Amino acid sequence: MTRHTRLIMQMIYWAFVLYLFIPLSLMILMGFKDSNFIGFPIKSLTLDWYVGVIQDMEILSIFGYSFTIAISSTAIALVIGTWAAMLLTKASFKGKVILFALITLPAVVPGIISAISLRIYSQTLGIDPGMMAVILGHAVHSVPFVTLVSMARLNSQPLSHVEAAQDLGADKLVTFFRITLPYLVPALIGAGIFCMLTSFDDFVRSFFLGGYEPTLPVYIFAQLRTGMSPEINAISAVVLLITAVMGLTAERLLRRK
Amino acid sequence: MENSTIKLVGLSKHFGTIVAVEDINLTVQPGEFVTLLGPSGCGKSTTLRMMGGFEIPTSGRIYLGGDDVTDIPPNKRNVNMVFQDYALFPHMTSGQNIAFGLELQGKTKRETAQRVDELLEFMQLGGYKDRKPDELSGGQRQRVALARALAPDPRVLLLDEPLGALDAKLRKQVQIELKSIQKRTGKTFIFVTHDQEEALTMSDRVLVMNEGRIEQDGSPKDLYSHPETRFVADFIGETNMLECTVSGIDGKHVVLDWAGTELRGECRSAMPATGQSVGVVIRPENITCFPTKPKSPNVIKLKILQRVFKGSSTTFQTVVDESKSLTVTLDSIRAEKISGDTMWVHLDPDYLSVLLR
């Protein structure tokens, strides 16, 4: 293609980057504003809002609550997802395509419907809205992702590694824990971080399945309904930072050969 | 207990309608170095994998030291395998790789460590215990794989084209090493390869396989000098294939008509019938040559078309007449004595093998 179109392409790309970053940058910037009122003009800057977030016990405990949910749901998703991936890659059986579709089903159910159906289901199972319900809801949402990532990785595992282990006397279980699992680990760490991010960021499931104690997105949502405040900006900026670090780490692990 | 290490009886393997291996019978003596040789897709790897327990035979039995192991899974068979790609566990060091099989035999830490050190020493891998496979050279990886497979002290060691990944120069060296390791350990080796040179160099016994069947089973020398089928003659080494008709039997020799030239050849299997069309083979280097006509049967005058100097030997492309050609290989020293564009050759009946198949 000509140099001309290449230049246009490049401009479109950077315009897209700006489009993505301007709203977030503004949000971070507003967190430094020395006023209760969100919007322009900004007259003076302060760190007070950030300091406030770090000192606010309530917000810290919400962070903690969100993290607990993220870690627990991710742990469940990793176990189930790996298990399902092992079944779908290592065994051949009738109905495999149907099972694959069922395992990955939550990935294509629109968010609100997923949340509503889980709310109804947990009610009929006698699980009250609260931490347990949220953890299970997030796990249901994360399993397809872990399954897909693990399957991709398992498909690239040389069959001879598994055969060599069996040849040397390992049964199926020992082979899994000593050979296959170590091979999966980088992919699982990457997938796990993404599941934690998804759980940490999730609003709709947390909102419908949660009890009185809010997760961070639910808390921010509630705050927003009463009005904008630089405090929310500061919280959001902190979340953004954590998210970016986690995401970059996961990306590195997932792309590793 | 029987005196054989591994014994295959009527072993067959079909994948759907495709016949991979058909009715293989084989008895291997302790300490033998047996090679399954054949082109890709001939069933040699499938046969090996059945011995290892990775494929379940469609029919037939496998005996290991007299016990029927046909239905025993690989992890409970006292047989170990060296894989084509070595299959070293990438997340473990060489030491841990070698220790893997020992740990699964329930050995204590000290026993394991001792055996690992012993094997590393034996394979001249002394300083490489803590290296991961990707920090080793191809040859070193191959030796770690060998040590790992030998560690649990298997009754039979199976090797699935383990030299394929090495470059040509290293391969020659490793062939000699491998043979010497086999001699020193006294283990039974069953080796699979498509490389005839590898097979001839290392083995005590070679089985040439084609389309799932054994074509010929014999010593390397036998196979080379006395091929029994056209396939074996063609697959191993360079050869002259003479299309002849049988004109009679003369004692232990078969009288042949090679498009007008009478020859005497040797037939190791059943004698052919008169009038039958047969293939007759002779290796280019088994043809002896004379500057003038000697006094013996099986002598032909050849017209030299081309001579190719190959260092220690020289190859002649020659013809008898328009329809018959021969390739002759001579020591370069002898070849120098041949001048002009004709020569006399003697086709020794003992090297002129008559093939019925």
Next chain:
Amino acid sequence: MSSKVTPDSGSDPKGFWSWLVTNKIYQSVFGFLLGTPKRQFFLLAFIPIFWALFANLGPLLKMLDISFYEAYPLSVGKESSYSLAAWSEFFQSRVYYIPFFRTLAFSAALTFSALILTYPVAYFLARHVPQNRQMFFLLIVLIPFWVGEIIRTYAIMILLGNNGAVNIVLKFFGLIEQPIPFMYTSFSLSFGIVYLVSLYMLLPLYSSLEKIPSNMNEAAADLGAGAWRRFWKITLPLSKDGITAGCVLVFLISTGFYATPVILGGPSSTLFSEVIANTFSVAADRWPSGAAFSSIMLITTLTLAAVFLKIMGRGGKGLLK
């Protein structure tokens, strides 16, 4: 070759795996469980099948079931009775079916907008950035997408508010005197949703464009095809898989947003997710209606997605060997 056996001096423990495989309990339990291929399969299959049925399929089936109830949750002492009331309710009021069709049309339009917006970006990334730097360029656009729905929606609020950045800039250049009320309109909502979903369009597009061998274009150029012709005849058809995957993904995701329409939308842009959610509010508490509405929505969106996939001719799942 035989191991030299040295006399045992002191204790000689086994490593973990040696200990495990010689452990009597392990041997008998797993010897049994792994004893036959059937048992091995059962051990491998039990948990995933259980999860697929009870965690994935269960909630959707229960939702369908509840949608036929007269009332739910049941008050104490009341028997449940089945009725079609919740389903027929949907067709009886504009308040329900208008947002429903609005959501479908809206999501389809947004999907198309996201495609137009991200295609050039994906094309640039895949075709014009050197291979070794593609990851870096991709990461730049990935980072914002790791931040959740709520925070990014909030960021859009700050951008589009009456005192937001856009209005300030417009005012500064004297283009407007009064701020333009972007917020709480279809515009702010569309802007927000496209902002949220464009990655799900970008990634499939990028991976399909990246797979097109570059010599294909060179060959076409060699044969005298112009840039536009090359794009229409080669690049576009070869990126069809990416377009299909991206469109289905974005469509399904954008129908499922709840917080974003609540925050960015207004009364004239009510989406179906809000209607569904309202039936679960403390005040309304009409779960069967919500369940019926959700079922209608799920069936419609999945059918549309399936039809779309069929039209675009995509079948096989690459991961299943």
